[in-house]
Amino acid sequence: MSNLKPVIGITMGDGAGVGPEIIIKALNDRAVYETCRPFVIGDAKRLVQANQIVNANLQVRTIESADDAAFEYGTVDCIDLDLLPIDLPFGKISAEAGNAAFRYLQKAIHLAQEGQIDAICTAPLNKEALHKAGHIYPGHTEILAELTNTEDYSMMLSAPNLKVIHVTTHIGLIDAVKKINPKRVYTVIKLAHDTLQKAGYEKPRIAVCGINPHAGENGLFGYGEEEEKIVPAVEQAQKEGIDAVGPLPADTLFFRATRGDFDIVVAMYHDQGHGPVKVLGLEAGVNITVGLPIIRTSVDHGTAFDIAGKGIADELSLKEAIRQAIELAPKRAL
Incomplete structure (x- = not known):
């Protein structure tokens, strides 16, 4: 029996924020694929835009389920919910982006409960946009708790x-x-x-x-x-x-x-x-929801609307969140 690398589902977060950019930047690192099998739950066309913004040379590939993913460096596999308008502006609060962020997370939770993914890693959402879309939650943690019927949970922040x-x-x-x-x-x-x-x-x-x-x-x-x-x-x-x-x-x-x-x-x-x-540094912090029946880690920063769409967002917190998701994820056996 040999252990397989864990499957990590990365939710795109608010598409008007830096989430798409930091995901592309993180997945442009070959080392990520050496330690896990990542794919994105989000909007493929937004990832294509982000790929152009950060001057990466990745291919965005639409898949139906985790079983369809190639998990190959150079290709970003994406379960495409196709919820965002093509002309959605970066850096502005919108109900469309808030609703989409909720739907990405909802889908990821479902996949985790089905056993298709070993851990969820979330890019940031915007609470105002979330509320504008009618999803009245304080943030990711409370959504995860409600959708997994978890009563005893807490937010843990981890930094060096x-x-x-x-x-x-x-x-x-x-x-x-x-x-x-x-x-x-x-x-x-x-x-x-x-x-x-x-x-x-x-x-x-x-x-x-x-x-x-x-x-x-x-x-x-x-x-x-x-x-x-x-x-x-x-x-x-x-x-x-x-x-x-x-x-x-x-x-x-x-x-x-x-x-x-x-x-x-x-x-x-x-x-x-x-x-x-x-x-201690926004780039090094990771947010972990403790007490859930599934593993969830996240960046410890917001949507950064002031720099979204400019290609300058730092992906280090997301890469650290992926690393900690890998450490916490249950081991798969072949």
Whole structure:
């Protein structure tokens, strides 16, 4: 029995953004094909346009299913949903592009559930365009959770020397504090622990952020949120043998994590976790949805409408997302 390279389905994201360009740039690297079998779920004609924009010399080939893909360097296989008008402008919000981004992801999830692909790697979508098309979700993570009937999930960001998992993400700060509770904090600690163990960490070291400055400093700041919402969760995890500590002051915790004191940080809200990761570089960050029955990774940047269609978008985050999808994907046997 010999293992086959994993099949990675790459969704095109919002076609008015940089997704088509970074996909073409990433698949113009022969090394990608040496480690996986990639194909795109999107619009073939948009990929052809992107191929011209970035001055690549790739052939875009339309396929009906993953079984039809050639998986050969020089040819970009695409399950073509043909949803975008040929004259769709780059860099502008449109309902057509928002709807298409949703449909690409929907198709990819279906393919993953059928076993045609081993992991999904997503190019960025635009939330405003998504909403304009009538798909009212905060982002990719929530769509994936609903369409896979997943209740316990979280967003994990991975960058060199730092991994961060979130208790809350795409909600306002006041709502986030209200939503944080011991059950949710414990669930995210457990998700972090289980995910890293599957990735080869024997006993993951997990650090949990506080909510208030200096993690409340024994009640000096806030209204006892740390004691009420976080401490019970950490204690429960510790009783189960999980190496979790906290709540710790976020202003020093991320430095300690990048130094190597911890394997992953549990952040309480969006900006608490996203800020430190993005300071390390947008090109190196990867977004991973943890807790799903399928593997999903993504770039850790947006649609970049300001540079879309200009051929200058950086594909390194997408290539890193593909690499991590390969690492997390189940192995196929011949």
